[in-house]
Amino acid sequence: MGRTSDARERILTAARTLMLSRGYSALGVAEICAAAGVPKGSFYYFFASKEELALAVVEEHWAGQRAEWTRALAGDVPPLRRLRRLYESTEAELRAGRESCGTVTGCLLGNLALELSTRTESVRERLREIFDEQVALVAETVAEARARGEVTVADTGAAARALVAQLEGRVLFAKLYDDPGRLDALWADSLALLGAEESQGAV
Amino acid sequence: MGRTSDARERILTAARTLMLSRGYSALGVAEICAAAGVPKGSFYYFFASKEELALAVVEEHWAGQRAEWTRALAGDVPPLRRLRRLYESTEAELRAGRESCGTVTGCLLGNLALELSTRTESVRERLREIFDEQVALVAETVAEARARGEVTVADTGAAARALVAQLEGRVLFAKLYDDPGRLDALWADSLALLGAEESQGAV
Incomplete structure (x- = not known):
């Protein structure tokens, strides 16, 4: 065994x-x-098949990433600081990946979302659930920031979808330009999308 | 012939x-x-090869898309209205694609950026140039809006990169969820990223 x-x-x-x-x-x-x-x-x-393997890879990848997201967004510091920590950890992961693979390989889940959505319903279905979960994790943090009067968004779910889309878009360009530094602007993007002050979430 | x-x-x-x-x-x-x-x-x-075909497909696709972007961003109405027109045209294209293919197939250039960046240097190189051109087209429009005092961003190139990343991120989710309506929020996202008033660029 x-x-x-x-x-x-x-x-x-x-x-x-x-x-x-x-x-x-x-x-x-x-x-x-x-x-x-x-x-x-x-x-x-x-x-049973390559498709079943893909699902298992997605599952294992998200288990590790969920743990990282939960750690980054855990409530020991103010909410916007935690959101920033999530971006820092994502950028660090892209940098580490670049060290070991020689190039930015991007987000496995985003890569598969574009490659397989139109072809493999089981993978698409699982990826939807995972991204829904990502949005829910971010929305929770945004709701806390709103309760503290630090952000002005009306709909925390909609705001979280905007943030996760911005993250995936930035990671796409980090991969295309082989440059993890493409994520540097994510924090400013997010403050703007949330209607927050530049001074929020400072290190 | x-x-x-x-x-x-x-x-x-x-x-x-x-x-x-x-x-x-x-x-x-x-x-x-x-x-x-x-x-x-x-x-x-x-x-000569499938790679050469991919480059020709990218070229032809971008020639058509560039014409559409140039038309949408042409200066007959105020700049933010033109930016909105670009999003409307992108969403209409996703809807038309869904009608003909039965599913949202997304952005060919974004799909290939994630699929081929780490594998086919010639395609990666060309996609970089094309996305640089997209950013330049958007930056020009943002600069006009700034000259009119309608947006508050300091760096129009950086703002354009944020907008194009948001567009690609939103298109990724439109594809994953098979829902062109995922682009509806793009306009509000962009006003926030540009530091513009909600009343700007109204239809």
């Missing part, structure tokens, strides 16, 4: 790395198995 | 439609030729 679970984990890790750098369609099962160092038979022992 | 140029055009049209709905990696040359109704030999008469 020890070796078996290890093989599943190695397939997931290899698939995640390959999907980040090359996308989903360009990958074959044989290549994933070679990168993971497991025989092809093992793959089909754990996953 | 008449028939020959027609074949090239048919390959480009088929490739553009297929790339919008399924991405680049999932496509094969044989499939493109079948959709275009041309023999495979014709393909290699016009294009």
